[in-house]
Amino acid sequence: MSLLELEDISTRYGDFQALFSVSLSVNAGESFGVIGANGAGKSTLLQTIAGLLESPTGTVRFDGEAVEHLPAHKRVTRGISLVPEGRRVFPSLTVHENLQVGAYGKRKGPWDLDAVYGVFPLLVKLRNKQASFLSGGEQQALAIGRALMSNPRLLLIDEVSLGLAPVVIRHLYEAMADVVSSGMTVILVEQDIAQIMEVADRVCCLLEGRKVIEGERGAISREQITEAYFGTRTG
Amino acid sequence: MTWVNVIVQGVLLGGLYALYATGLSLVFGVMRMVNLAHGDLSILAAFICLLVVGVVDVNPLLALVVVVPLVFLVGYLLQRFLLNFTLKGDDMRPLLATFGLSVIIQNGLLQGFSADSRGLDAGRIENASLALGDKVAFGWFPLLILVVSVLVIVLLNAFLTRTQLGRAFRATSDDQGAARLMGIDNKHIYALAMGIALAIVALAGVLMGIRTTFTPGIGPARLVYAFEAVIMGGLGSSWGTLVGGIMLGVAQTVGFQLSPGWGIFVGHLVFVTVLAIRPSGLFAKTVS
Numbered sequence: 001m002s003l004l005e006l007e008d009i010s011t012r013y014g015d016f017q018a019l020f021s022v023s024l025s026v027n028a029g030e031s032f033g034v035i036g037a038n039g040a041g042k043s044t045l046l047q048t049i050a051g052l053l054e055s056p057t058g059t060v061r062f063d064g065e066a067v068e069h070l071p072a073h074k075r076v077t078r079g080i081s082l083v084p085e086g087r088r089v090f091p092s093l094t095v096h097e098n099l100q101v102g103a104y105g106k107r108k109g110p111w112d113l114d115a116v117y118g119v120f121p122l123l124v125k126l127r128n129k130q131a132s133f134l135s136g137g138e139q140q141a142l143a144i145g146r147a148l149m150s151n152p153r154l155l156l157i158d159e160v161s162l163g164l165a166p167v168v169i170r171h172l173y174e175a176m177a178d179v180v181s182s183g184m185t186v187i188l189v190e191q192d193i194a195q196i197m198e199v200a201d202r203v204c205c206l207l208e209g210r211k212v213i214e215g216e217r218g219a220i221s222r223e224q225i226t227e228a229y230f231g232t233r234t235g
Numbered sequence: 236m237t238w239v240n241v242i243v244q245g246v247l248l249g250g251l252y253a254l255y256a257t258g259l260s261l262v263f264g265v266m267r268m269v270n271l272a273h274g275d276l277s278i279l280a281a282f283i284c285l286l287v288v289g290v291v292d293v294n295p296l297l298a299l300v301v302v303v304p305l306v307f308l309v310g311y312l313l314q315r316f317l318l319n320f321t322l323k324g325d326d327m328r329p330l331l332a333t334f335g336l337s338v339i340i341q342n343g344l345l346q347g348f349s350a351d352s353r354g355l356d357a358g359r360i361e362n363a364s365l366a367l368g369d370k371v372a373f374g375w376f377p378l379l380i381l382v383v384s385v386l387v388i389v390l391l392n393a394f395l396t397r398t399q400l401g402r403a404f405r406a407t408s409d410d411q412g413a414a415r416l417m418g419i420d421n422k423h424i425y426a427l428a429m430g431i432a433l434a435i436v437a438l439a440g441v442l443m444g445i446r447t448t449f450t451p452g453i454g455p456a457r458l459v460y461a462f463e464a465v466i467m468g469g470l471g472s473s474w475g476t477l478v479g480g481i482m483l484g485v486a487q488t489v490g491f492q493l494s495p496g497w498g499i500f501v502g503h504l505v506f507v508t509v510l511a512i513r514p515s516g517l518f519a520k521t522v523s
Contacts, residue, residue, distance in 0.1 A: 101402050
């Protein structure tokens with residue numbers, strides 16, 4: 001059964017159209033990967049789902065209800081949470097306070113301070129440190145933990161690996177495997193194809209704002225993805 | 236001893252300035268907005284208090300129970316239904332809107348109350364003082380103002396650091412987009428911040444109205460003093476704001492002691508000097 005259904009989404013920034021009639025559906029409990037080059041519209045897609053941007057056309061249905069006109073803060077209380085590109089932790093707040101703010105919507109569920117510290121033990125030592133002093137990897141862990149604090153049913157994660165060392169990325173993906181296996185529905189955005197193919201059950205690829213390919217992880221070949229990613233035709 | 240007395244009076248006056256500045260600093264801190272009607276709204280609060288006292292004949296200090304919540308409500312509605320709309324787009328919009336508001340309030344008050352000097356009568360506490368030797372005397376009322384302003388800063392700090400709503404204020408101040416992703420309605424937070432700021436400034440306006448006289452036209456000067464206190468103390472630091480207010484108060488009373496025409500001037504001079512030496516203020520705490 002699908003938890004999220006997008007139909008005919010064409011989000012624009014002023015005069016610039018970033019997405020062209022994108023439709024997609026994500027099942028409950030699934031981990032769904034969105035890949036594509038820089039500027040393909042991946043972040044725009046996530047922001048449209050989270051409610052930071054609005055599409056002039058189409059519908060966003062979450063758990064069977066239309067949410068396209070709900071502002072971002074109300075979508076959080078419905079159970080949609082976004083880990084934004086560039087992490088965007090609250091720099092003047094401590095790690096602990098960042099997590100507390102994550103629980104602002106008061107949704108009930110399994111995730112609380114203890115659970116988040118359990119998944120990201122590195123945050124325990126840092127709990128009283130101001131978030132602006134954290135390294136990139138620590139900030140990314142905090143941003144994911146903060147999003148989990150809202151007890152989402154759908155977690156949107158925008159480019160976990162951006163600007164991080166491979167070893168840090170591996171640690172983060174291990175932690176996220178825990179989250180995925182807890183039954184959470186997750187949409188992951190990445191530029192790094194190899195990384196996402198390990199976690200996602202199903203992937204789609206965006207090219208210049210259009211969905212060009214979609215399918216089960218095993219059903220798409222690397223060549224097909226490369227072709228979709230760059231918009232080239234091989235052979 | 237005369238100078239000791241001058242300093243003491245300056246510190247006490249600084250308490251009032253700090254109170255004005257705290258509201259201004261809160262609004263700027265949470266929504267990066269400068270409210271040019273800040274001073275006029277405090278004078279408006281003093282006139283509202285005058286009306287309340289005229290109708291029910293109570294001590295103006297008691298009338299605060301009505302005036303402060305009322306002005307909180309005015310602040311909330313003002314932000315929610317007018318000023319929030321000016322926050323999209325360029326920085327000039329809120330300045331123009333609040334400048335217009337300032338003109339409207341001043342002229343409205345002038346129309347309703349004339350340009351006469353008014354005062355609020357709080358009874359004996361106004362003139363009671365504690366003499367320490369021949370030359371030094373504490374007025375109980377100015378001392379009360381200083382105590383109130385310290386108390387307001389302590390409470391505001393506790394609110395911002397210890398409560399979930401206070402943390403939401405700080406999160407919104409850091410990154411309003413990310414705050415919305417936490418389920419925080421930034422428009423509601425902005426309105427609350429304006430409400431709290433104006434409640435504090437209403438307190439300042441009424442206390443000032445008891446301490447001295449006021450006319451519809453003195454709001455902008457209050458705004459300037461509040462600015463100077465905030466900037467000298469350093470943005471984002473509430474205790475810095477108190478220190479800034481006290482510095483300004485002392486500078487002004489020292490100036491007045493030197494020559495009656497110099498008070499305000501010496502205050503501005505100290506402000507400019509601090510700005511030249513430490514442009515970010517004495518205790519700036521903003522995170523870049």
